[in-house]
Every structure is written in C-alpha cells, then in structure tokens.
Amino acid sequence: MTAKNLFVGCATGFSGDRTxxxxxxxxxxxxLGGGVLTFETLAERTLALAQIEKRKNPLHGxxxxxxxxxxPVLRRCLDHSIKIVSNFGAANPxxxxxxxxxxxxxxxxxRPRIAVVHGDDLTQPEQLQSLLKRxxxxxxxxxxxxxxAYLGAQQISEAxxxxxxxxxxxxxxxxxxxxxxxxxxxxxxxxDWHKLGCGTMAGHxxxxxxxxxGGYFCVPGQKPVExxxxxxxxxxxxxxxGNFSVFKAANTGGRVDLRTxxxxxxxxxxxxxxxxxxxxxxxxxxxTITETAANRxxxxxxxxxxxPAELKVNVCYDNGWLCxxxxxxxxxxxxxxxxxxxxxxxxxxxxxxxxxIDIIGALSIFGDDxxxxxxxxxxxxxxxxxxxVAGVHMQKETAEKVSREVLSLYCxxxxxxxxxxxxxxxRLDTLSCTIPRDFVDAGWTIAQGQRT
Amino acid sequence: MSRTTxxxxxxxxxxxxxxxxxxxxxxxxxxxDTECFQLLLEQLTEASVAAWxxxxxxxxxxxxxxxxxxxxxxxxxxxxxxxxxxALNLDTHGKGLSFWLLExxxxxxxxxxxRLSNQIY
Numbered sequence: 001m002t003a004k005n006l007f008v009g010c011a012t013g014f015s016g017d018r019t020x021x022x023x024x025x026x027x028x029x030x031x032l033g034g035g036v037l038t039f040e041t042l043a044e045r046t047l048a049l050a051q052i053e054k055r056k057n058p059l060h061g062x063x064x065x066x067x068x069x070x071x072p073v074l075r076r077c078l079d080h081s082i083k084i085v086s087n088f089g090a091a092n093p094x095x096x097x098x099x100x101x102x103x104x105x106x107x108x109x110x111r112p113r114i115a116v117v118h119g120d121d122l123t124q125p126e127q128l129q130s131l132l133k134r135x136x137x138x139x140x141x142x143x144x145x146x147x148x149a150y151l152g153a154q155q156i157s158e159a160x161x162x163x164x165x166x167x168x169x170x171x172x173x174x175x176x177x178x179x180x181x182x183x184x185x186x187x188x189x190x191x192d193w194h195k196l197g198c199g200t201m202a203g204h205x206x207x208x209x210x211x212x213x214g215g216y217f218c219v220p221g222q223k224p225v226e227x228x229x230x231x232x233x234x235x236x237x238x239x240x241x242g243n244f245s246v247f248k249a250a251n252t253g254g255r256v257d258l259r260t261x262x263x264x265x266x267x268x269x270x271x272x273x274x275x276x277x278x279x280x281x282x283x284x285x286x287x288t289i290t291e292t293a294a295n296r297x298x299x300x301x302x303x304x305x306x307x308p309a310e311l312k313v314n315v316c317y318d319n320g321w322l323c324x325x326x327x328x329x330x331x332x333x334x335x336x337x338x339x340x341x342x343x344x345x346x347x348x349x350x351x352x353x354x355x356x357i358d359i360i361g362a363l364s365i366f367g368d369d370x371x372x373x374x375x376x377x378x379x380x381x382x383x384x385x386x387x388x389v390a391g392v393h394m395q396k397e398t399a400e401k402v403s404r405e406v407l408s409l410y411c412x413x414x415x416x417x418x419x420x421x422x423x424x425x426x427r428l429d430t431l432s433c434t435i436p437r438d439f440v441d442a443g444w445t446i447a448q449g450q451r452t
Numbered sequence: 453m454s455r456t457t458x459x460x461x462x463x464x465x466x467x468x469x470x471x472x473x474x475x476x477x478x479x480x481x482x483x484x485d486t487e488c489f490q491l492l493l494e495q496l497t498e499a500s501v502a503a504w505x506x507x508x509x510x511x512x513x514x515x516x517x518x519x520x521x522x523x524x525x526x527x528x529x530x531x532x533x534x535x536x537x538x539a540l541n542l543d544t545h546g547k548g549l550s551f552w553l554l555e556x557x558x559x560x561x562x563x564x565x566x567r568l569s570n571q572i573y
Contacts (some may be wrong), residue, residue, distance in 0.1 A: 044536055216469065223467060223573045259467060259482065259573060262521050266480035268471035270527045272516050288520050301520065319537075356540035365543040366552050369533040373507040390540040429537045432474060 006185045007035030008178045008202070009235040009249065012069065013209025015041040015090075019068040021209070021233040024249035026073045028235060030080045031250065035235070036181040037077060039069055039086035040174050040207045047171055048316035048428045050090035051123075051146040061092030062099065062168075071103050078109055078165060085156055085177050089168040091146065093117065096168045097447035111449060115159030117169040119442030122147040122313065127439075131315055135433050143317045145428060149435065150312045152278030153199075154190060155444040156180025164446070171314075173277040175203030178236065186240050196280035197304020198242030204275070204282070205246050205264055205299065206234050212246055212264035213295075214254030227253015247296040256295040265289070265299070278311055280304040310434035319429040321399035322392050325406035325422035326360070329414070330384040335362050337414035338387040344413065345389055345405045352398060353391040361385035387417075392427055400424055457561055463554035464568045465492060470550040475535040477546045479553050482523045484573060487564055489522040495558050501526055504556050505549075508533075526553075 009025035012018070022037070029035040041063045054061025063069070066088055077084055089096040097114045104112055122131060128141045148171035157180045159167045167180070179199040182188065188195045205212050210231045218225040225231070232252025238244045248256050265284060269275055275282040286301040329338045342357035349355070357371065358364035362382035367373045389406055393399040403422035410417065462468075462481070465488040470479045481496060483489035502513040511530035518525065532546045533539035560568070 219467075221572065222463070262482045262523055263467065263469040263480060265521070266478070266482075266518075266523060266525050267469055268473060268478060269525060270473070270476070270478055271514075272518055272525060285518065286520055287518070316537075322540075354540070358542065360542075365541060365548045367541070368507050368509075369540045376507075388542065390542075392540065427537070430474070430535075 003186050003240050006182055006238045007032050007235055008038060008181055008206065008238065009035060009233060010038045010040060010178075010206035010209055011233045012039045012041055013207065013211055013215075014043050015046045015063055015065070017209055019065055021231070021249070022069060022073050024252050025233050025235060026076055026082060028249045029082050030076065034081050036083045036085055037073070038177045038206065039088055040177060040209070041086065041088045042090060042171060044314060044430060045316065045428055047090055047148055048146040050092065051316075054091045059095050062090045062096035063088035066096055066099055067103065070100055071107075074100070074103055075107055075109055078104075078112055083160060083164070083181065084166040085160075085181055086167075087169045087172055087177065089116065089170045091121070091170065093168045093170050094447060098449065100166060100168070101447070101449040112165040113163055114166045114168060114447045114449075115162070115164035115444050116447045117151065117155045117159070117167065117172065117442070117444045119440050120148045120151050120169070120171040122149060122440070130439070131313060131433070131435070134435060135315065135431050137431060139317055143319075145316045145318060147313060147315045149440045150278050151440070151442050152176045153180035153183055155442055157183035159444045160184035167444070168447070173279070174207035175200040175277055176279060178203030178206055179279055182238050193280055193304040193306060195242035195304075197282040198244060198302050199238065200275070200277055200280050200282045200304065201284060201287075201299065201302045202236045202238050202244040202246075205261070206236055208264060208267060209233050210254060211267060212260055213248040213256045214260055217260050217263060223259065225253070225255050229253065243298070243300065245292060245296055245298045256297055257291055258289050258297065261289045261297045261299070276308050278307065280307045308434070309437075311437055311440060313433055313435050315431045316428045317431070319427045320392055320394040321396045321424055322390065322427045323399040323402035323422070323424040324388065324390045325403040325420065326386050326388045327406055327409055327413070327417045328384075328386045328419040329417055331416065332383065334383045334385050335359060337416065338385045341387050341409050341413045341417060342389065349391070349401050349405055353393050353401060355402070356390045358388040359385050360388055364388065396424065455562070457559045458565045459557040460560045460565055460568065461554060462496070462556045462558055465558055465560070466554070467573070468550035468554055470547055472532060472535060472545045472547075475532045475538070476527060476529045477531050477549055479526045479528065479550050480523060481526065481553070482521070484568070484571065486522060488568075491558060491560060492524065493517070496524065496556070501528070501553070501556070504553065505531055
C-alpha cells in the first residue's frame with residue numbers, strides 16, 4: 001500500500017519573521033485534508049540570545065513570539081489533526097511546552113500531546129571541557145553562553161509516530177523539521193539515503209519561509225513580486241518515493257516559479273553534491289525544477305548519500321561589547337563633512353578601540369572592516385549621508401567611548417551634523433566543530449503539563 | 453573595426469542571492485537564459501570573481517556549476533571579516549554581497565545586449 005502524499009507547511013523562516021502568515025498555511029492544509037505545520041526560528045546566534053534569557057528567568061529562553069505563532073491556530077490544528085513541529089523551544093523546550101499547555105487551557109482546548117526533544121544542549125561542565133579540547137581553544141568556560149549540537153530528524157519522527165500532536169525542539173538542523181514528519185509518515189528507513197536526501201531538500205526549500213515564495217527576491221522593474229504585503233508562506237507536497245513539489249498558501253501574494261525556487265535551492269549551500277545535515281549528505285548536482293502550475297514547482301533529480309559520521313556543534317561565547325553610533329550630514333559637501341567627522345574620531349580613540357567607519361549613503365555594506373575599498377575612493381553622488389562608527393572592546397566603559405565621541409560631534413564636529421543615535425550590546429562569538437554521535441544523548445519525552 | 457561586444461553589469465545576465473555560514477559567503481548566480489549562461493561560464497571564473505572581491509581578501513574561491521538549472525554557486529571563504537558575530541559591518545551576514553557581484557562587468561555581444569536591456573522577468 002502506498003501512503004498518501006504528505007503536506008508540510010512552514011510559517012516562519014527565522015525568529016522575528018512575520019507571524020500572520022500562519023493562518024493561510026493552516027487554512028490551506030485543512031483544505032488539503034491535513035498535514036504538518038512547521039516554524040523555523042533558530043538562526044546561528046538566536047540560541048545564544050535565548051540562553052541569556054533563560055539565565056535571567058528559568059521560565060524564558062524559548063521563542064519570544066511563541067504565543068503569536070501558536071495561539072491563533074492551535075484550535076484548528078488540534079481539530080484537524082495538523083501536527084506542529086518547531087525548533088521554537090530554543091534554549092528551553094520544556095518551558096515552551098508548558099507555555100503551549102497554558103495556551104490550550106486558556107482557549108478551553110483538549111490537552112495536546114506535546115513531545116520535547118532533548119540532547120542538543122551541551123553546557124554541562126564536563127561536556128564543555130571536552131568541547132573546548134576538541135576545538136583546541138583555551139577560552140575561559142565561564143565565557144561560554146551556549147553549546148549545542150545539531151540534532152537530526154529521528155527524534156521528531158519517533159515522537160510523531162508515538163502520537164505527538166506537537167513536537168518542540170531546541171537545536172536541530174532546519175531541514176530535519178520537514179524530514180522528521182516525512183520519516184514518520186512514510187516509514188522510510190534511516191539509511192534510505194535517496195529518500196532522506198529528497199526529504200531534506202524539501203525541508204531546505206521550506207526552511208526560510210517566504211524566501212522560496214517571493215520573499216527576499218523582488219527587484220522592482222526587473223523581477224517583480226505581486227502582493228509583497230501578504231506573501232504566502234510555502235507548503236511542500238511529498239510523495240512516498242521522496243518526490244516533491246513546492247507551492248504557497250492559498251489567497252496570498254508572492255510568487256513560486258523557476259526563479260524563486262532556484263534562488264532558494266542554492267541558498268546557503270556550499271558544494272551542491274554534498275549538503276551536510278545530521279541525517280544525510282544531500283546531493284542536488286542533477287536537480288531540475290519544473291513549473292507544473294501557477295505558483296507551483298516540482299523539484300526532481302535530488303538524491304542523497306551516507307550521512308556525515310559526526311555531528312556539528314556551535315559554541316557561543318561572550319566576546320566583549322559592540323558600540324555603534326551614527327550622525328547625519330546633508331547638503332553640500334555632506335560626504336566630506338562625514339568623512340572628516342570619522343577621521344576626527346579615529347584620531348581621538350582609534351588607538352584604544354578597533355573602529356570601523358561607514359559613510360551610509362556613499363559606501364557602507366560593500367566595504368570591508370579595514371576600510372580598503374573606502375580608501376580607493378568612492379564617487380557616488382551623496383549629499384545626504386550618515387556617518388556610522390562601530391567599535392568593539394572587552395570593557396564596556398571603553399566601548400562606550402564610541403557613542404560618547406559621536407555625541408560630542410554635535411558641538412565639536414564638522415558643521416551641520418544631526419540626528420545622533422547610538423547603542424551598545426554584548427558581543428557573542430561562535431566556534432564550530434564536529435563531535436562523535438555518541439557524545440550526544442539525544443531523545444524525546446512527552447512533556448509533563450502542570451494542571452491548574 | 454567596430455566593436456562587436458559591450459560591457460554590461462552581471463545583473464542584466466543573471467540574478468543572485470547570498471548566504472552565509474561562519475566566515476564564508478556563498479553567492480548563487482542564476483542565468484536569465486541559456487545564452488547568458490554560456491557567456492557566464494567563460495567569464496565568471498573563480499579567478500575573475502576572486503579579483504572582483506579583492507578588497508575582501510578571500511582565502512579561497514570555488515565555483516560549482518549546475519548546468520541543469522543554468523546556475524553556478526560561488527563559495528568565497530574568509531570574506532566576511534569574521535562573519536555574523538564578529539564583523540563590524542552593518543550587514544554582518546554579507547547579505548548584500550550578491551548585489552556587489554551583480555555589478556561585475558561582463559563582455560556581451562551587441563545583439564544579445566539589445567535583447568537584455570529593460571527585460572522584466
């Protein structure tokens with residue numbers, strides 16, 4: 001018997017994405033007879049920030065927008081057997097599960113069965129010691145904010161097969177959020193590399209939300225996108241052999257076609273023959289994309305090879321303070337005045353702090369930290385620019401000199417500067433390595449809910 | 453002899469998206485059509501792209517070609533001043549770097565150049 005096709009929708013591409021794209025995805029899944037709703041919310045540094053929140057309050061440390069994501073659709077998901085799978089547990093999946101129980105109670109819903117995946121967090125002292133040894137790093141363990149292995153799809157799959165309505169994870173590889181449900185639905189074997197490769201790339205197409213359906217794509221007058229204010233989030237239809245198509249939620253803006261799909265297929269890929277995840281080495285060397293209907297593409301030719309022997313780990317650690325401050329100059333010789341202001345600040349504190357100077361409006365993001373491109377000169381006509389000074393230092397008081405110096409340009413700087421804004425924030429740096437799989441004790445449990 | 457080619461920016465021949473992992477940027481180059489792809493295969497090489505990003509001092513540039521989707525994927529190592537957590541750039545991810553590559557000049561036959569101007573895709 002062939003299992004019927006699986007529909008997986010993805011309603012956020014990162015922590016901080018729009019939260020109102022969820023309802024159209026759920027509406028579409030209901031119309032299609034059910035499926036899985038995923039949220040991808042963990043970029044590289046998101047988890048470290050969540051760990052800091054958890055330290056401040058042991059009930060925090062999960063996705064701050066959790067309520068906005070889950071609350072409006074929880075009733076319909078439970079009523080229509082739409083499973084929810086997400087890494088929105090971040091640094092505290094147990095607390096996220098408790099929060100969802102509370103949301104269900106508040107709406108008078110039945111108590112959902114919520115599974116929590118554990119094992120990614122490696123911040124126990126003996127784990128950190130081993131990691132630092134592996135990294136060949138001598139940083140003080142006290143500076144480490146987070147250390148997480150990228151788990152795969154297996155625990156998600158097992159929890160779903162056990163009847164979980166909702167699976168909450170911390171760090172898992174993004175495509176595993178899709179592959180896990182596919183494994184559970186089709187019963188694929190964990191070494192069926194071809195199908196694992198296909199399910200992984202289906203997840204890859206979804207994991208950045210609208211980046212496959214018209215988001216992060218539009219250039220006005222060259223590659224237009226209709227309805228940018230209501231772009232539909234993507235849904236994949238996967239069959240039992242791993243073939244898949246991608247389309248978007250019904251009655252939304254955006255576009256899904258050859259061009260949007262190609263941009264997302266290659267997004268954050270290095271060697272196309274070897275896209276590494278904890279589950280498989282996916283291979284898109286021979287991938288083809290076909291438009292099969294309006295706003296719908298089929299991806300063929302994907303395959304997979306044996307998974308990497310080891311798991312990837314990210315370690316985030318405190319690394320001083322980043323201070324940024326800006327001031328505007330407009331009108332004649334605006335660029336020259338901004339450059340003079342920057343030079344002045346370099347003369348005053350450049351010996352104390354690593355500084356970067358940008359002239360926003362003339363040259364900023366294309367430039368390099370060392371200012372090499374800027375030194376070649378830039379001729380863009382720019383009579384409304386913003387000087388930006390960024391500096392880092394281990395000591396907060398020293399880093400703050402950046403904002404002090406920019407502020408004092410009001411009186412002591414070149415003529416006509418205005419609109420100073422500044423900020424200071426802790427700086428987190430990342431180290432990466434791989435570790436043997438048996439270093440990690442990955443598993444899942446059904447979260448115990450507190451009844452009130 | 454009159455000119456048979458003209459220099460055009462890459463964005464008239466391809467679209468592109470940049471992504472980051474650590475201190476490495478990958479920048480896709482997706483040809484608008486087959487004729488564009490053939491020109492890019494000749495001119496958009498590892499060496500020419502490395503030179504275009506010279507001020508970022510890439511430690512290594514690798515070009516992967518995906519002929520079935522008329523695309524290439526450039527992997528530029530060491531160009532993000534340390535990457536998302538380390539760089540002082542406003543755009544620590546280097547998300548805008550695809551638009552730096554899209555300014556790179558490509559020698560295009562005049563006849564093709566005519567067809568490429570003002571296209572909406």
